[in-house]
Amino acid sequence: MIFCFFAYKLSLNRQKVKRTEIRQALLSEEFEKEITVMGWIRTKRASKNVVFIALNDGSVIHNLQLVADLGKIPEHVLSPMHTGAAIKATGKLVPSAGSGQRVELSVENIEMLGDANPNEYPLQPKKHSLEFLREKAHLRFRTNTFGAITRLRHAMIFAIHKFFNDKGFYNIHTPIITTSDAEGAGEMFQVTTLDLENLPKTQDAIVDYKKDFFGKPANLTVSGQLEAELAALALSKVYTFGPTFRAENSNTSRHLAEFWMIEPEVAFFDIHDNMDLAEEMLKYLIRYALEFCADDLAFLSKRLIEEEKNKKAEDRSMELIEKLNFVLESPFIRISYTEAVDILKNSNHNKKGRFVYPVESWGVDLQSEHERYLVEKHFKKPVILTDYPKDIKAFYMKLNEDGKTVRAMDVLFPGIGEIIGGSQREEDYDKLMQRMMEMHIPHQQMWWYLETRKFGTVPHAGYGLGFERLMLFMSGMNNIRDVIPFPRTPLNCEF
Ligand code: ATP
Ligand code: MN
Numbered sequence: 001m002i003f004c005f006f007a008y009k010l011s012l013n014r015q016k017v018k019r020t021e022i023r024q025a026l027l028s029e030e031f032e033k034e035i036t037v038m039g040w041i042r043t044k045r046a047s048k049n050v051v052f053i054a055l056n057d058g059s060v061i062h063n064l065q066l067v068a069d070l071g072k073i074p075e076h077v078l079s080p081m082h083t084g085a086a087i088k089a090t091g092k093l094v095p096s097a098g099s100g101q102r103v104e105l106s107v108e109n110i111e112m113l114g115d116a117n118p119n120e121y122p123l124q125p126k127k128h129s130l131e132f133l134r135e136k137a138h139l140r141f142r143t144n145t146f147g148a149i150t151r152l153r154h155a156m157i158f159a160i161h162k163f164f165n166d167k168g169f170y171n172i173h174t175p176i177i178t179t180s181d182a183e184g185a186g187e188m189f190q191v192t193t194l195d196l197e198n199l200p201k202t203q204d205a206i207v208d209y210k211k212d213f214f215g216k217p218a219n220l221t222v223s224g225q226l227e228a229e230l231a232a233l234a235l236s237k238v239y240t241f242g243p244t245f246r247a248e249n250s251n252t253s254r255h256l257a258e259f260w261m262i263e264p265e266v267a268f269f270d271i272h273d274n275m276d277l278a279e280e281m282l283k284y285l286i287r288y289a290l291e292f293c294a295d296d297l298a299f300l301s302k303r304l305i306e307e308e309k310n311k312k313a314e315d316r317s318m319e320l321i322e323k324l325n326f327v328l329e330s331p332f333i334r335i336s337y338t339e340a341v342d343i344l345k346n347s348n349h350n351k352k353g354r355f356v357y358p359v360e361s362w363g364v365d366l367q368s369e370h371e372r373y374l375v376e377k378h379f380k381k382p383v384i385l386t387d388y389p390k391d392i393k394a395f396y397m398k399l400n401e402d403g404k405t406v407r408a409m410d411v412l413f414p415g416i417g418e419i420i421g422g423s424q425r426e427e428d429y430d431k432l433m434q435r436m437m438e439m440h441i442p443h444q445q446m447w448w449y450l451e452t453r454k455f456g457t458v459p460h461a462g463y464g465l466g467f468e469r470l471m472l473f474m475s476g477m478n479n480i481r482d483v484i485p486f487p488r489t490p491l492n493c494e495f
Contacts, residue, residue, distance in 0.1 A: 017090070023059035026103065028093055036090045037064060037105060038113065040142060041083050043125045051078050055089070058141070061148055061295050065096065065104040073110055083125050084116030084142070130482050137486055137495050145303060148296035149475055149483055152289065156470060159288040160241060160262055163281055169237040169264060174224030176243060179216050180445055183226070183394065187248045188219035189257075220245035223464060226396070226449055228265040229425060232460055233452050239264040241467075249490050253479040254368065254416065256468060258488040265462035271398075271407045271424040274461035275384050278411050278420050279332050281465070282382075286328045289474050290321070297321055297474075304476040317415055320476040327413070333379045336387040337405070338362065343378055344370050365392045368417035375412045383412045395435045397423040398459075409463065416473050422463020429453035 020028075020035040028035075039057030046052070049070050054063035066089050068078055081087055089110045096104040122136050123143065133140040140146045164171065177191050193213040194200065200208040209216050224240035231238045244261040264277065289297060301320035308316045318326065344350055344359040344366075357367045366385075374383050387400060388408040397406035411420035426432040432453055436443040443450065471483035481487040486495045 021059040022055065022057045022062070022064045025064055025093060025105070026060065026062055026101075028103065031093055031095065031103075034090060034092055034108070035105070036088060037066075038088045039064075039086070041081060041085050041087060041116075043083060044078075044081060053081065053087075053089075055087070056142075056147070058147055058150075061144060061151075061299050062101070065098070065101050066091070066107050066110070067104050068107040068110060073107060077110060080115055081110075081112060082116055082118040082121070084118075084121035084123060086113040086116075087111065088113055130479065134481055134487070141485070144299055145482075148299050149471070149477070150485070152293050152296050152300075152475055153471060153483070155289060155293050156285060156467070156474065157241075159285050159292075160281075160467075162288075163284050164237075164239045164264065167237070169239050170231075170235050172224075172228060172231045172235075172238050172240055174221065174227040174240045174242060176221055177214075177218050178221045179214055179218050180226065180449075181217075181219060181442070183222050187246050188222060189245050189247050191218045191220060222246055223261065224263050225265065225462060225464065226446075228263050228462060229396075229460065230448070230452055232265040232267045232462070233456065233458065236267045237264070238266075251490055252368075253481075254469065254472070256480055256484065256487055256489060259480075259484070260467035262465040262467060263462060265460065267458050267460045269424070269461040270459055271386060271409055271461055274422055274424060274463060275332075275334060275386075275409055275411075278384070278409070278422065278463055278465075282411070282419075282470075283328055285470065286324050286474070290324055290328075297324070300475050300477075307478075317476070323414065323476075324474070327382055330381040332382040332384050332411070334384045334386065337366075337385050337389065337408075338387065340366070340370075340374055340383075340385050343374065347373065347378070349373060349377070363389050363391065371410075371412040371417035372414070375414050375417075382414070385410050385412065390435075393423070395439045395441050396425050396432070398426045399431055399435070407461075411463075413469075413473050415476075415478075416469055419469045419473065420463050420465045422461065424459065424461040427453060427457045427459050429457065 017036045019038050022037055022039060025035060025037055037055060037057065039055040042054040042056050042063050044051060044053045051068045051070065053066040053068065055066055056063045087110060089105060089107050091105045091107040091109070093103045094106050096102060123139055133143060141150060161171065181188060194211065200211040202208045222244060224242055228238055228240050240263045242261065243258060245258050247257060248255060266273070266277070297320060304317065304320050317323070341359060341362050349355060350359050355369055357369065359370060375381070386407065386409045387405040389404060390399060390406045393406050393408045397408050399406055407424040409422050410418050413419040426435065429450065433443065433450065468480050468483050472480060475483055477483050481489065
């Protein structure tokens with residue numbers, strides 16, 4: 001008997017109605033076939049005998065219009081269904097009488113799944129500011145903007161893996177917790193299990209890290225590069241795509257404390273191969289977005305135009321899709337840091353004091369305003385800057401013959417500034433060691449990194465693409481807090 005009961009329950013479960021995704025419903029030609037959709041109400045409006053509900057399930061930016069005839073569906077069923085409520089509706093798809101959509105659902109049956117009190121639900125069908133939505137990050141997925149960004153983010157993650165996979169790269173997971181502080185001294189988040197209220201001390205009254213979890217100080221990683229190099233010097237072509245943490249206290253619209261980074265690393269590559277790979281990858285990703293995210297990009301384009309309506313014409317950015325196509329069609333300009341400094345120094349912009357940080361001499365680190373000037377005003381194309389002064393770059397970059405510059409490359413994009421930072425790496429043991437000494441890098445700790453230069457060292461190169469910087473560019477959003485679901489920035493770690 002018990003067995004029979006379970007079998008009966010099972011068969012009932014199997015008969016559970018199949019949900020048709022709104023993405024499929026909107027493309028369907030199968031009129032007269034009954035379907036069931038589920039989703040969240042965006043808007044509801046009533047005319048004399050019918051109620052119209054715009055339903056969204058996140059599968060696509062568009063809503064499905066539900067048409068409920070008050071002759072068929074009682075008023076008391078529909079009246080508690082407000083914006084934000086989750087509902088389930090069954091009916092037939094019919095060609096739409098109204099403009100704006102091809103099909104609509106003629107409702108036979110409608111049911112509340114989860115209501116939303118209209119006096120409390122924060123996302124009313126009106127325009128909310130991006131700042132307001134950041135405070136409602138738990139619900140902002142339900143807006144057109146964040147739906148579009150979330151789908152675009154997914155497409156870009158997928159396309160990045162596809163790009164590298166198709167080229168024969170191997171993805172590797174580099175550690176998130178690290179005890180090497182070679183790269184990010186001062187910018188790292190410490191990881192500890194010590195009791196901060198009651199720290200164990202050595203005889204010299206300093207913190208006794210032997211008692212910490214790893215027996216020494218540990219941090220969250222600022223980059224997977226050093227470990228990726230180890231793998232590249234065996235597998236030739238590898239890439240990482242992982243979370244990265246930087247405790248830099250820069251409250252800008254381009255920096256997060258937690259972001260995602262893509263870091264290819266390739267043996268037998270020089271800096272020119274590295275630049276070719278970066279340009280090819282960025283163009284591949286743009287092409288992918290244009291092909292597979294057309295609806296979301298069209299929405300984001302309209303959003304940007306709307307947002308910039310009140311700006312002066314010369315301050316407006318290029319229309320989003322035009323901008324993507326423009327970058328796709330432009331060969332990236334490749335010039336040295338030295339040439340770039342000359343251009344900046346002699347620019348009218350500099351002479352008239354329009355830079356916050358005037359460019360006076362060779363050796364200065366370039367600010368985002370300088371990078372954007374080169375891209376947006378001077379060349380009007382993406383730019384790859386190479387051969388930076390060694391003093392403003394990391395210890396592992398290959399020293400040029402001039403002894404002053406290193407084989408670094410930064411890719412600069414309109415509206416963003418630096419989107420990629422990379423280099424050819426120093427493969428010579430002695431030169432690398434010397435740079436480490438000069439820059440006070442704790443080389444004993446880095447014995448494992450140095451050993452790769454002792455055993456079968458070869459030229460190699462790689463770069464880091466900040467995933468959220470890429471998302472800024474692809475989406476036309478202005479603030480990096482709006483292209484990651486849950487941004488972490490100084491004093492902000494809600495959700
Ligand atoms: P920036 O000069 O813009 O602060 P960086 O030179 O410190 O960047 P790299 O160490 O070269 O950055 O990191 C590689 C890439 O990671 C950068 O080109 C950028 O796309 C991204 N990136 C770096 N820092 C951040 C951050 N705090 N938030 C988001 N992305 C970042
Ligand atoms: Mn950089």
